[in-house]
Structures are given as C-alpha cells and as structure tokens.
Amino acid sequence: MTTLDVDTVKTFVTIADLKSFTRAAETLGTTQGAISVKLKRLESQLGHRLIERTPRRVRLSAEGAAFLAPAQELLGAHDRAVAALSPVRPRRFSLGIATHVGGAEVPILLARLHAHDPALTIEVRLEDSRDLLDAFDRGEIDAAIIRREDDRRDGEMLATDHYGWFATPDFVHRAGEPLRLAASSPSCGVLNIATRALAAASIPWTETFLGCGSFAVADAVAAGLATSVFSRRLAPAGTIEVSGRLGLPALPPSEIMLLSALSDAKSRAVLKTIVGAFREHHRMPANRAAEEIHTVTEVVGS
Template structure:
C-alpha cells in the first residue's frame, strides 16, 4: 500500500490534467509547462505507484484500469493540498473576470467550477457585457481578465480560438426581398451589431431594428419568438433557430477571434488563468 503523503504534488497534478483533458499537449498548456515535462512527471508517479496509469497511442490517450481507480484519490489528494495552502493565506484573493455576452456559452459554468476547484482560495467575480464595454472596464483596471471578441483596433491578447457568425431566425420567419430586414440587436455599443449592420449596408440591403437592447437573453427571446433576425456566434444560438443567411441571400459575415486579456502577474493567479484558457479551448474544440 502506498503512502499518499509521500507523493509528488506536481506529478499528481500532471496525471489529473492528462486524465481530464485526454491530451498530453493540452495538459502541458494548462499547467504552463512542456509535453516532455508532463511525460516525465507521469512516469515518476507511475514508478512510485508501480502501475501504469495512462494508456497512450498515436490517436488516443485514456486511463488504464489502475488509473481509473486512482483518479478519485488523486483529486482528493490535490484538494487537501490546496486546502492546506489556502489555510495559510491571510485573505482570499479576488479575481474579477469579464465575459462577453456573445462569448458566453453553456460551458462557462463548468469552466468556472473547474477554476474554483483548481484554486479554492480564489474569489471569482464574473461580469457579463458587450466586448467593447468589458474592454473599456479592463483598461480602467476594473477587471483582472476578460474573454471577449477581438476589437478591430487592438492586436494584443491571447487568442483562444476563432469565432464565426451567422444570421439566425426561426424556421417560419418571413422576409420579403426589398423590404427592410427586421433586425434584433444589442445596444449600439455592441460590436456584433456593428458587424451585422455594416454587412447589410455594404450589400445594399435595407434593415430596421424592431428590438434593441435588453441584454443577450432578451434578444434571443425576440428571435425565438419569430419577431426578427439576429447575428449570433455559430456556437451560441437560440434553441429552435436556424441559419437563414442563404435562404434570404444575406451577406457573408466576417469571422473574428476570441481573445483573453489579463493583468494578473502573481504565479497562483497566472496558473489559474492558464487552467481557464486551456479548459475554454478544450470545450470549444469538443463543441466543434
């Protein structure tokens, strides 16, 4: 029987990251190290336990039977380690995170839960708004980090992945050629609204806003009710809607990128941020 207290924390972290992400490359990214270093740490843990924990082929990374048995104990070991460290801290650390409304998808609560599990001493405050508003708040120092659609005027930030847009409406939505397109959009400060209106103007398609403001959930409700068309990320669309761009001969929309801006500098916060970025990329890849 092995002694959990004598295990190397970094080696156990490497094993859990590989198990969660099913990839040595993504595990290395999440932990801020190299794939070679991850492999060395895993081998050290397997040698210590006397069992192979991960089965690896050119196409597949998965838990071995022994690895599946060990995984829950490994999580408990890391959680106890983090609680011990958190108990030594004089105060909880605050992490103010902004997430653009058009970026916010169903996976975000899971990502935040993983971030909290990674660092229980971190108090996470989340703000949802348009990319432009969040970027201004970040520049004023009100946010420690923000995940937004790339602003046309800025090329900084860490790219988390591409973002593609489409024209979405209910299958029964009617629009007659030559009549103004009924458009639902967020407030005028919303960059996605700008993408839509610029594309329509360039194509010479008349449009009118029949619903403006009220937040992304209200815009989704208006589109789902069949009142209008709106532009959404192809990853986050209202239930029961379809892409009607081709059907109504609407212009193609330019793609953008999702970027992460951050001012966090201490090692613990940067480590937590790497975990968030790696998890975000993982969920986007699985959704695609």
C-alpha cells in the first residue's frame, strides 16, 4: 500500500492551484528545484504523471485532474486533525482592500493566501481608503491595501495607480453647466482629488449621484447619469476616458500602499504573499492577467 507524504501532496495542490512552479515556490517559501523534486517523488509513488509542463504553461494531466480533489480532501483532513489537538486557536487574518484599489487581482490574491495557508480564515473588508485607514488605526483590521492618503508615509508601496475621468460615449456636458459627478461618499479621497482639480481649473460641478459604495457609482456612470473618476484599471464596462473631449484636468497618480503592524513570522509570511501577488499582477501583461483570473475563477468555482 502506498503511503503519501503530506508535504509532496501540498506541493502538487499548490502547483495545480497557481498553474506555476515559480509562484508555487514563492508561496511555499522554497525553490523551483525543490518543488520539482517533490512533485517527481509524488509522481513516482503514484506511478502517474500529474503535471504537464511546457515553456508556456503548466496544466494538470488527466491523472492529475482526477487526483486533485482527493488530494485537497487529504490536506483538509490533515489540517483538521492537527488543529483538533493543537492548543493554538485557528488563525484569522483581517484584510481591508480599498474599493478604488481592489480590482482583478483580488481573487488572485485570495487564492494565493488560501494556497499559502489553507487553515487560515481570511476576513476581507471593502471600503473607501479613509474608512479603512481609520479602522486600521483603531486596530480593527490586521492589514489594509489603500490609496495613500495625504502625507502619511508609513506602509509599503505596492504599485502606482493612474486615474482618469470616465463616462459613457454619449454622455453630454454642455459648456457653462456644472459637471455632473457621481461619488460613493462625501469623504471619498478620490472625489476630493477630482474636486480639487476641477476647482484649480475653474470648472463648476454638481453632485448628481451619491451612492453607497463604488459599485453603485460605477452603475450610475455606466447608465450615463454622470461622470466620475476611476483607476484606469477599474473603469466600468462600456465607459471611455473623456478628459480630452470634455476639457477636464489631468489627475495625479496615486500610490497603492500596504499597511500592517504585524511582526510575527506567520503573519509576515502572509504579508509577503500579499505583496508578491499584488506586484506581480500589476506588472503582468493584460492578456496574461486575464488568463490567470479565468484560471482562479475555475479553481474557486470547482
């Protein structure tokens, strides 16, 4: 009877989840060489090739696809067995992600965190940067990914974001009339940037739509009710950048920051996973990002 090594099974599941030897090695805190050795050991034990690897992609073989679900169940049973006799309470990690920051990388980020520690309970909070900053300062969340507010200099920079004015192609703004704006809340930092830019350009504006959350604002803009400012990564479907057509001022770039006061080794490993996933997604080509999002959706939905 074949006895499986939990570590090699975890290596296989991590590769299968991330579709990458490089990212699996980063997640598990080891090298690609060690990952390959463990996978070959498992394949030798089972007598089947589980992963098919080419220079362009990593995918499951037919045997690997059949083995994946039982392997995940094995790891889950192992974690539950260890936790049952452990005096340590299950770990929880609360992460705030600003609505003007989080986009397509969020499901990828969550998948990476789960692969890093399947027993970790992840609590995600989506709010404006200012609200998350206040929650972080009150100790309500462990970490926050936000747009840099004011002159606050703490935290680790993850990426630079660029903003624009977006509206539907048929949105009309008549000269002399106030520009119709949509915003999620009066305290929204992105709205403050927009209104300061309009004031400097002597362009009058009016708040046409005040919604609860950025999704409501996106719906209002997509419906043609108003214009608003969005990260160029997160503009609503069916909208276009209209600053040139409407004579609107350029907007300054914004830094995306990770805030955390956690210092223990396990938490630092979680934060390293967050930083790696976020930075990698922001520098990857759009077509590769779309492929990875599709892959993560398949894994999460399976």
